[in-house]
Amino acid sequence: MSVITRARVQLLAGNVADQIAAGEVVERPASVVKELVENALDAGAHAIRVEIEDGGKTLIRVSDDGLGMDREDAQLALQRHATSKIRTAADLIGVATFGFRGEALPAIASVSRFELETSGDGDAATRLRVTGGKLEGADDSVRQRGTTVTVRGLFYNTPARRKFLRATATETRAAVEALTVLALTRPDVAFSLTSDGRVLLDGPPAARLIDRVHGLWGAELADPRRPDRQDGRATSSCVAVRFAIRSFSALRRPAIARRSRPATGRRCSCFSICPETRWT
Numbered sequence: 001m002s003v004i005t006r007a008r009v010q011l012l013a014g015n016v017a018d019q020i021a022a023g024e025v026v027e028r029p030a031s032v033v034k035e036l037v038e039n040a041l042d043a044g045a046h047a048i049r050v051e052i053e054d055g056g057k058t059l060i061r062v063s064d065d066g067l068g069m070d071r072e073d074a075q076l077a078l079q080r081h082a083t084s085k086i087r088t089a090a091d092l093i094g095v096a097t098f099g100f101r102g103e104a105l106p107a108i109a110s111v112s113r114f115e116l117e118t119s120g121d122g123d124a125a126t127r128l129r130v131t132g133g134k135l136e137g138a139d140d141s142v143r144q145r146g147t148t149v150t151v152r153g154l155f156y157n158t159p160a161r162r163k164f165l166r167a168t169a170t171e172t173r174a175a176v177e178a179l180t181v182l183a184l185t186r187p188d189v190a191f192s193l194t195s196d197g198r199v200l201l202d203g204p205p206a207a208r209l210i211d212r213v214h215g216l217w218g219a220e221l222a223d224p225r226r227p228d229r230q231d232g233r234a235t236s237s238c239v240a241v242r243f244a245i246r247s248f249s250a251l252r253r254p255a256i257a258r259r260s261r262p263a264t265g266r267r268c269s270c271f272s273i274c275p276e277t278r279w280t
Contacts, residue, residue, distance in 0.1 A: 190203065
């Protein structure tokens, strides 16, 4: 018969708590891409560039031309629950931003070699270097207004989690899917993604959602002879999203598909932005 010894209750060390929190925010490289791009959109970016290597396992870099931050705000942004998006509990009602909890940056920084370069005015810029959640340096830098976040060696300090990352092609596809959904939510913003130096997604700003679909997957999706069209015009934003889902998840037409297609055989994450969309 085993004897159970009562363990004392104690507070976890900060780095342990951060790594636990990271497990809730960061599941794979695509999660990092999603969180960083959402931050860029919340900062008012008009153009967002994403670079990944080895499916994001080696490198993830997200650059934007948003509002940026000064050094004080940049350092605070690396603290858990530090955010510019809410001030009081009342602000939680009707939150209009993608995120507001202030957990993404510190969570990502705790499980990677992390660098944040930002400028709020295009003159003075700051570069912060963090390794495994520990601030290693804060330097002056030069850049235009905006922010660049570089994440290297994701999960380098949590080998058990890194072991469960999928093959490079699988992680790359997940990153493309994550960025594609965000590109559909904001057709007015330019998005690009390169993987190991190869352009997988390049979407210039578009006035309409259907134009964004054209830019991502080709003008053939706008063919008025296709059954989802009425009088040669998109019937709704949901129709445009359904075009993408059907063409690249159900029809799988090689003539239309490009390397950047978000191929998936399961329920598409577009449901989160377009709940009226259904499989047909």
